[in-house]
Amino acid sequence: MTTIWSGLVIGALYSLVAIGYNTVLLASGVFNFAHGQLIMLATYASFLGSVTFHLPWPLTVLFATIAVAVVAIVEERVAIRPLLARRDIHAALITTVGASTVMSGLAEVTAGSDPKQLAIPISNDPLTILGGVIAPMDLLLIIATLAIGLGIHFWSRRSLLGIASLAVAENRDAASVRGIDTKLLGVGAFAVAGGIAGATGLLVGAHTYAIPSLGNSLALFGFVAIAIGGAGSQLGGLLGGFITGIIFALSARYIGSDYPQIVVFGVFLAVLLTRPRGIFGRAMERVV
Amino acid sequence: MSTRPLSRIFLAASAVCALFLTACGGSTELDSNKASSAGKDSPFIYYVSVSVTGPVAAFTDAEIGGFQLAVDKVNEQGGINGRKVELVVQNDGNDPTTAVTLLQKYLASGKTPDAVYAGSSSAVALSLLPVLASRKIISLSAPNSKAALDHPDKYPYGFATTVASAESGPFFAKEAQAKGFKKVAMLYADSATGQGSFAAYQEAMKEAGIPLVSATYKETSLDMTPQLQKLQAEKPDALILNGYGAPTLYVFKSRAQLGWDLPTYADTLASSFPLAKNLPPESLKNVMVQVNKPSLADSPHPDGLQAFIDTVKNGDHKAQFPTYGVSPYAVGWDNVMLARAAATQAGTSDGDKVKELLESGKFQKPSGDLLGNGKDASAIDYCYSPQTHFPCPTSETFEFVPPPTTDANGMYVVTAGS
Known part of the structure; x- marks a missing residue:
């Protein structure tokens, strides 16, 4: 069970990236490859809050939420908005990669490449649950990810704003004609995705430390998570992340430490070949 | 309702992902006839x-x-x-x-x-x-x-x-023989450096007649629990760790979480990272690091x-x-x-x-x-x-010491608490 817990923890990280990807993809039609870097920045913001400024954890979370949301809004205004005005979605994809590089570079230049340990608010002595061992902060990370993923899934299906963002994802022009403010929705999606990344920075950093390379480690498997779960499906992204993490951990434990990536990408290809829109992709499209 | 826009974006995203996975290298034709003609005036x-x-x-x-x-x-x-x-x-x-x-x-x-x-x-x-x-x-x-x-x-x-x-291999083999280890595990980075290090330990342990089991990790790994569990199942008497930076922290964190406090030896690469500064003492129980002897504060210096x-x-x-x-x-x-x-x-x-x-x-x-x-x-x-x-x-050249701290001169200091 310890291996499963380990897979769930890593899976939670991939799910958070997938949630961020999907939030922006649904509302603005842009695939924000820099979302892994927003999570990386969230760990640094949480480090600043908890270690440098000695803030209590609620203020640390608030500080990181606001800080990363602001960075995400800046990214949208600088790297995305000018291209959307020219209806160049594919170029926007490239600029998010550029934004990603800028963010990781800036983090490295300003904070250095060594990992930084965050101050965590609770004892992290391991717990034994269902016969497996897990750190309390990791357990909170899994719970928080599930709560965020399910919350945003139901919000996107049941609230007017959520349905509007699905409409934009399907047809930006038609949505605009129906009176949806697509620009506001787009910038709002970046802010929400950044805010979620910031809010979870303390939990993520408790496991990974704050390191500049974190974004790159997460970006690819976050992509695999939504490919497995279904691009545009929050529930798919959430479950895709956990599935990816568990496959990764079980492969490393029982097949061999050389094989996790091969197995994960094998599953990734199998899903793409059999269900090109991912496990949950089709269901989302019917709702729209 | 059409689903094409989302599909196209996803396809394009896949292409960018492929770029991440593909190492593209260019080459320039080399003029091998260009010999150095450096004189006294040239740098x-x-x-x-x-x-x-x-x-x-x-x-x-x-x-x-x-x-x-x-x-x-x-x-x-x-x-x-x-x-x-x-x-x-x-x-x-x-x-x-x-x-x-x-x-x-x-x-x-x-x-x-x-x-x-x-x-x-x-x-x-x-x-x-x-x-x-x-x-x-x-x-x-x-x-x-x-x-x-x-x-x-x-x-x-x-x-x-x-x-x-590679010279760490024979040095560790002597330690393993002195401590009476019957089986040793090694966790190393899946890189040229890690593989080279493993090859050296493997050869030295073979010569010493001590079985060596191993596992690798990618340098982008964010958790080492499965790899350690795999090694733990082999019931080794000691663990050798090769690596640097965040991955070494993940190893010690997972090791502490598993409650696996077997004698653990960080090689010179792992020991060059300030472990004592980044990990609580309970995570470093039974950990020794191999240091270059000249780096110790109490060694004779130039x-x-x-x-x-x-x-x-x-x-x-x-x-x-x-x-x-x-x-x-x-x-x-x-x-x-x-x-x-x-x-x-x-x-x-x-x-x-x-x-x-x-x-x-x-x-x-x-x-x-x-x-x-x-x-x-x-x-x-x-x-x-x-x-x-x-x-x-x-x-x-080498010495095994508990994870040291550094003094004001940047030399390793081994204290009771380190």
């Missing part, structure tokens, strides 16, 4: 290929500080064979393809280095040495992987200046070391000193000093003549100029020959 070009960005950037910054101080000192003393030394630093990003591209671009510009520091990692060194061999350029560097690089037949101009991590430390602390690259201590600065310094000694004793920087000198056994180590190998450079033996281009360890 002695000391070409350094290192990772100025990426995970090892801070460590590299310290190394560059050492290179720069040494070059300044050598120029102050008249240069090398009367030629002023020019330091050329290239940022290879620890990527072999980038390193080769940059070197070929440099060579194609008509310039030829007199000596090259061929990368901070074995993978980069492995990519550069064939190019340097084709141009007969001497490389004096500090790669780790002896198994991959110590092939004078293939890389006749490549010489290592630090004792290879006469010039204190002055060097003072200069580093006031220099442009002082920012890394509190984290890494003096070692990386000394690596940079010593490599330049060795290049000077080799070129001076050979009377030229001509690759063939320098190689002949180094392999002849007549090369005299510049003990007074070297700072990273203890007093009188007693921790290293430049035992180069036509069969090996790596130096040999001495009884003063």
Whole structure:
């Protein structure tokens, strides 16, 4: 069970990236490859809050939420908005990669490449649950990810704003004609995705430390998570992340430490070949 | 309702993902006829290929500080064979393809280095040495992987200046025999350096008659629990850890979480990361790290070391000193000093003549100029020959100690609490 817990923890990280990807993809039609870097920045913001400024954890979370949301809004205004005005979605994809590089570079230049340990608010002595061992902060990370993923899934299906963002994802022009403010929705999606990344920075950093390379480690498997779960499906992204993490951990434990990536990408290809829109992709499209 | 826009975006995203997965390398045609025609007026070009960005950037910054101080000192003393030394630093990003591209671009510009520091990692060194061999350029560097690089037949101009991590294998085997370990596990990075290190331990443990089981991890891994569980199932008596930076922290964190406090030995690479500073004492129970003996505060040190430390602390690259201590600065310094000694004793920087000198056994180590190998450079033996281009360890090279802290001079201090 310890291996499963380990897979769930890593899976939670991939799910958070997938949630961020999907939030922006649904509302603005842009695939924000820099979302892994927003999570990386969230760990640094949480480090600043908890270690440098000695803030209590609620203020640390608030500080990181606001800080990363602001960075995400800046990214949208600088790297995305000018291209959307020219209806160049594919170029926007490239600029998010550029934004990603800028963010990781800036983090490295300003904070250095060594990992930084965050101050965590609770004892992290391991717990034994269902016969497996897990750190309390990791357990909170899994719970928080599930709560965020399910919350945003139901919000996107049941609230007017959520349905509007699905409409934009399907047809930006038609949505605009129906009176949806697509620009506001787009910038709002970046802010929400950044805010979620910031809010979870303390939990993520408790496991990974704050390191500049974190974004790159997460970006690819976050992509695999939504490919497995279904691009545009929050529930798919959430479950895709956990599935990816568990496959990764079980492969490393029982097949061999050389094989996790091969197995994960094998599953990734199998899903793409059999269900090109991912496990949950089709269901989302019917709702729209 | 159409679903095409989302699909197209996803397809394009897939293409970008593929870019992440694909290492694209370009190559430049090399003009092998362009020989060095350096005269007294031309500078002695000391070409350094290192990772100025990426995970090892801070460590590299310290190394560059050492290179720069040494070059300044050598120029102050008249240069090398009367030629002023020019330091050329290239940022290879620890990527072999980038390193080769940059070197070929440099060579194609008509310039030829007199000596090259061929990368901070074995993978980069492995990519550069064939190019340097084709141009007969001497490389004096500090790669780790002896198994991959110590092939004078293939890389006749490549010489290592630090004792290879491979030598840690026989050193650990003696410890394992002394402690009566019946089976040992090793967790190492899935990289050229990690694989080279594993090969060395594997050979040494085989000779010692002690079974060695192993697992690897990717340097992008964020959790080591499954790998440790796999090793734990083998019931070893001790664990060897190879790695650097965040991955080593993940290993110790997972080890503590599993409550697996078997004797654990961090190799020289892992020990160069400040473990005691980054982990709580309970995570480091039963952990020993292999350090280079000259790095210990209570070892005898070269006469010039204190002055060097003072200069580093006031220099442009002082920012890394509190984290890494003096070692990386000394690596940079010593490599330049060795290049000077080799070129001076050979009377030229001509690759063939320098190689002949180094392999002849007549090369005299510049003990007074070297700072990273203890007093009188007693921790290293430049035992180069036509069969090996790596130096040999001495009884003063390695020691196992509990994870140390560093003192104000950046030297390792072993205390009861460390």
